[in-house]
Amino acid sequence: MKKLNLLGLSAICLLGVSGLVGCNSTESNVINIQFVPSNDASTLAALSKRLEPVLEKICPDYQFKITTGTSYAATTEALLSDQVDVGFLTASGYAQATIQNPGKIEVKLTSVRKGYKVQVEDYKDDVENKIKAMNGEISGYEYLGQQSEQDVNWYTSQLCVTNANYVDKNSDGKIDIKDMAGLKIGRMGATSGAGYLRPLKYLNDNGMEMVDTITDATKQIQGVQQNSYGDAFNNMQSGTIDGFWGFTDVRYAQGYTKSDSAYYQLATSFTLSKCVAITDGIYNDTISVRSNLTDAKKEAVVKAFKTAIKDTNKIDDGATESLSPAEILYKVYSHTGYTDAKDSDFDGEREFYNYCVANDLI
Numbered sequence: 001m002k003k004l005n006l007l008g009l010s011a012i013c014l015l016g017v018s019g020l021v022g023c024n025s026t027e028s029n030v031i032n033i034q035f036v037p038s039n040d041a042s043t044l045a046a047l048s049k050r051l052e053p054v055l056e057k058i059c060p061d062y063q064f065k066i067t068t069g070t071s072y073a074a075t076t077e078a079l080l081s082d083q084v085d086v087g088f089l090t091a092s093g094y095a096q097a098t099i100q101n102p103g104k105i106e107v108k109l110t111s112v113r114k115g116y117k118v119q120v121e122d123y124k125d126d127v128e129n130k131i132k133a134m135n136g137e138i139s140g141y142e143y144l145g146q147q148s149e150q151d152v153n154w155y156t157s158q159l160c161v162t163n164a165n166y167v168d169k170n171s172d173g174k175i176d177i178k179d180m181a182g183l184k185i186g187r188m189g190a191t192s193g194a195g196y197l198r199p200l201k202y203l204n205d206n207g208m209e210m211v212d213t214i215t216d217a218t219k220q221i222q223g224v225q226q227n228s229y230g231d232a233f234n235n236m237q238s239g240t241i242d243g244f245w246g247f248t249d250v251r252y253a254q255g256y257t258k259s260d261s262a263y264y265q266l267a268t269s270f271t272l273s274k275c276v277a278i279t280d281g282i283y284n285d286t287i288s289v290r291s292n293l294t295d296a297k298k299e300a301v302v303k304a305f306k307t308a309i310k311d312t313n314k315i316d317d318g319a320t321e322s323l324s325p326a327e328i329l330y331k332v333y334s335h336t337g338y339t340d341a342k343d344s345d346f347d348g349e350r351e352f353y354n355y356c357v358a359n360d361l362i
Contacts, residue, residue, distance in 0.1 A: 031297055033066045033086040036075045036093075038188065038195070039332065040230040044068045047332050050317055054325045055304040062300050072191035080104050085293050086301055088333070091283035092193040095349035108302050109287040110345065112337035115152040116249060118143060127278055134249070134275045143270060145252030151337060154281040157194035157202070159185070160251065161243030162236060166274040177206050177277050182217035185210070186224050186232040186244030190362070193349075194247040195229070198279040200361045201352070230254045237263065237272055248278060253334055259321070283349055285333060286341060305329075306338050 035044050048066035055064040069075030072090065076097050079087040089097070089105075097105050115121075122141075123130040133141045161180060169179040187210065188195025203209055203221070210223040224241055226232040232244040233254040247253075255261050255269030263269040287305060289298055311325040329335050356362045 029061060030063045030065060031086060031301060032084040033064060033088075033301075034075045034078055034084040035066065035068045035088050035332065036072045036090065037068055037070065037227070038072075038192065038229055040228050041068055043230070044332065047328050050315070050319060050323070051308070051325070051328050051332070053317070054308050054311070054315065054328070058304045058307045059300040062297070064304070072189040076191060079288065079290055082290055082292070084290075085297060086287060086289050089286050089288045090191060090193045091286060091346055091349045092197050092353065093191040094286045094288055095346045096191065096353050098343065098346070099350055099353060104291055105288050106291045106293075106298075107286045107288045107341045107343060107346065108298060109305060109338040110153055110341040111284045111286070111333065111335040112151045112153055112339055113155065113284065113334050114336050115148040115150045116252075117146040117148045119156070119248065120148050120150050120152060131275050131278060134270070136271065142267075144267060145249050145256055145270070153284045153339065155194065155284060156248045156281055157198040157245055157279040158248045158250075158275050159199065159202075159243060159245050159277040160236065160273040160275050161185075162239060162273055164239075165242045166276070175274075175276065177203065177208060178219075180221055180243070180276060181208065181219055182214060183221050183242040184224055185221045186226045186235060186241045188226065188229070188232075188245070193282045194279075195232075195245050196223075197352070197356065197362070198282055199245040200356060201359075202277060202279045204359055204361060230258075234262075237268075243273065243276070249275075283346060285335075286346075287338065302340075309335060309338055 035048065037044065045068060048068065052064045052066055056062065069078060072093055075087045076089060076093050078084045079089070080097060080101050094105065094107055118130055118133050123133055129138065132138050134143045136143060159177070159180070161183065165180070165183055166175055167179060168175050187199065190196055200210060208219045208221065211220050212223065214220045214222050226235065226244065229246050229250050232246060233250060235241045236244050251269050251273065255263035256265060258264060287301065289301060308325040309329050314322045314324050316322070
């Protein structure tokens with residue numbers, strides 16, 4: 001699964017920009033925003049419709065239109081080609097875009113999330129015991145995705161597999177990534193940091209690779225692209241795929257706290273699978289804009305999202321579930337805050353991208 005032209009997909013991607021009509025709007029007061037599809041598409045569509053009037057109330061001089069790209073690359077390409085004004089790009093997607101298209105995109109905000117207690121408090125800097133705790137292998141520790149009060153501007157990727165595949169296949173006395181060779185593993189699109197890119201490095205560092213078709217079952221896993229993390233989680237839980245790569249901990253976001261999930265508030269969100277691997281840190285997602293957007297619109301975008309994320313007042317918008325703007329944004333991408341960002345914050349992500357290129361991973 002090498003040599004993918006991640007951003008050279010202009011014709012394909014632009015045809016697949018979901019809900020985008022008329023390309024770059026001539027309406028001076030319209031701000032076109034696009035989400036990446038890391039959440040269920042129908043969920044994002046419903047939440048974006050509820051978010052639009054919230055943003056317009058904060059910045060009444062503008063009309064906000066939110067769509068969802070059909071892929072991570074589609075959203076990046078739409079921003080690069082001025083089809084949208086704002087994109088919720090991953091850190092890796094932003095870094096790659098700035099390398100390949102310098103000066104076209106400008107980062108404005110970085111998202112903040114609450115960390116998981118297991119990763120920032122209980123077993124900080126101890127990956128081995130962190131994994132054991134998440135797998136229920138530490139006496140007296142029940143893992144249900146408990147949240148910390150500590151804000152973090154980074155996250156990690158993790159590989160989870162069904163219990164049936166959590167086996168010491170090579171009989172070396174431990175279960176790790178090498179035992180996962182030959183499995184069918186879900187992944188996200190080619191610019192997803194947690195769902196694709198960081199896993200490529202992790203596998204490479206361990207003498208393994210992710211391929212479309214397995215030719216060596218001793219060191220390869222089959223990467224199967226999923227439509228969303230929600231699909232990947234449900235497919236793993238049902239056994240359609242053997243496991244999947246996702247952000248830590250996607251099982252909490254797509255199962256335990258998702259009210260329409262069959263695993264809502266149930267320990268089986270976690271106990272039907274085991275965590276095998278956790279990667280190094282990934283800088284949080286961005287809110288990026290096309291560089292030639294007017295300064296006034298850039299300022300409106302920053303003001304709108306910084307204000308909305310702090311608003312905890314419930315909205316009476318006729319929806320079945322009453323939510324505050326802060327809760328809507330949490331349901332969109334688990335964001336709990338936004339901080340000002342600058343391009344140099346992503347030097348590490350550009351380093352990582354160059355590593356992938358140098359090692360023939362992408």
